Amino acid sequence: MRFTLIKDLKEDMAMKPLLNGLLLFILLYFIADFFVVNASLGLLHEDIKMTLFGNADEFVDPMDKSVFLEYIHGQIFFIMMILLTLSTVYVRLCSIKRYSIIVINTLMLSALLTLISLFLSYFYTPNLLNLYVVSFFIWHILAFIMALHSLWNLNFATSI
Amino acid sequence: MQQAYRYAVLYFLAFSLLLLVSSLLLFDDKIGLSVHGVLEYYLGNEDKFLVEKSWGTILKIILPHIFAFGLFFMVVLHFLLFTKHRTTQLFIKLTYAIFIMGFLELFSPYFIIMGLEFFAYVKLVSFISLELLLLYTLWLLLSSIYQH
Numbered sequence: 287m288r289f290t291l292i293k294d295l296k297e298d299m300a301m302k303p304l305l306n307g308l309l310l311f312i313l314l315y316f317i318a319d320f321f322v323v324n325a326s327l328g329l330l331h332e333d334i335k336m337t338l339f340g341n342a343d344e345f346v347d348p349m350d351k352s353v354f355l356e357y358i359h360g361q362i363f364f365i366m367m368i369l370l371t372l373s374t375v376y377v378r379l380c381s382i383k384r385y386s387i388i389v390i391n392t393l394m395l396s397a398l399l400t401l402i403s404l405f406l407s408y409f410y411t412p413n414l415l416n417l418y419v420v421s422f423f424i425w426h427i428l429a430f431i432m433a434l435h436s437l438w439n440l441n442f443a444t445s446i
Numbered sequence: 447m448q449q450a451y452r453y454a455v456l457y458f459l460a461f462s463l464l465l466l467v468s469s470l471l472l473f474d475d476k477i478g479l480s481v482h483g484v485l486e487y488y489l490g491n492e493d494k495f496l497v498e499k500s501w502g503t504i505l506k507i508i509l510p511h512i513f514a515f516g517l518f519f520m521v522v523l524h525f526l527l528f529t530k531h532r533t534t535q536l537f538i539k540l541t542y543a544i545f546i547m548g549f550l551e552l553f554s555p556y557f558i559i560m561g562l563e564f565f566a567y568v569k570l571v572s573f574i575s576l577e578l579l580l581l582y583t584l585w586l587l588l589s590s591i592y593q594h
Binding site: 351352355356358359362363365366367369370373374377386387390391394395397398401402 | 448449450451453454455457458460461462464465468469471472475476514517518521
């Protein structure tokens with residue numbers, strides 16, 4: 287997290303390409319994540335419902351409890367690490383105080399809601415799947431915009 | 447610490463709590479929170495058609511965890527450097543305890559399949575200790591954020 291201490295990142299010839307690389311990889315992760323989630327769990331309500339609970343008419347088995355727990359455990363780890371990194375970079379590069387706090391709160395709350403609503407949907411009520419879908423899209427789109435905004439400021443802003 | 451960073455850390459603590467809860471549920475579901483469960487999981491049980499875990503199978507499970515544990519412990523503990531606990535003995539003790547418990551939790555299954563059944567206790571105690579130590583660290587961080 288050394289980049290949080292450097293005064294002018296645009297003038298720092300070592301840190302600028304490092305952050306560019308990091309932000310590009312974060313963008314790639316979000317794009318890849320859409321495809322992986324679509325293939326493994328589904329992106330829309332009906333697809334997710336069928337993956338989690340199965341469908342007797344179409345001979346689709348429900349997702350096993352341990353498989354679900356493994357999935358959500360891995361998701362929590364990846365989301366927490368990537369969002370901590372992204373939000374730290376974003377605060378450093380796009381430092382309009384009030385605005386960045388609102389963005390970070392929305393991002394983190396929607397990501398938390400994604401995980402909690404999926405967990406509750408599987409164990410208690412499938413009605414929360416709509417909440418899962420909405421919060422999933424909110425945090426992915428917001429994180430994507432944050433990464434793009436950070437990239438823009440790193441390369442084109444007059445002073446950061 | 448800038449207010450926006452403080453929010454980022456606060457949410458990180460919330461995610462960490464979810465991670466600990468999910469790991470507890472996963473451990474309970476796959477292995478079970480008893481010595482008998484640990485032994486059965488690693489040594490197998492013919493009546494329940496459970497096969498004994500091999501070296502390779504255990505390695506496949508622990509490989510991603512070796513990296514994830516190291517990264518997670520480092521990130522959580524390094525936040526303590528921004529608090530009043532930075533220069534205390536507590537920080538040093540917590541760091542050693544967490545990394546040692548993490549090591550025992552990961553590698554004790556190898557001793558179990560080598561026939562040292564005592565390590566089922568080590569596996570269980572190290573897992574529970576690790577959860578408690580991390581919870582305590584999260585609590586220290588949370589209280590430090592609110593003190594500011």
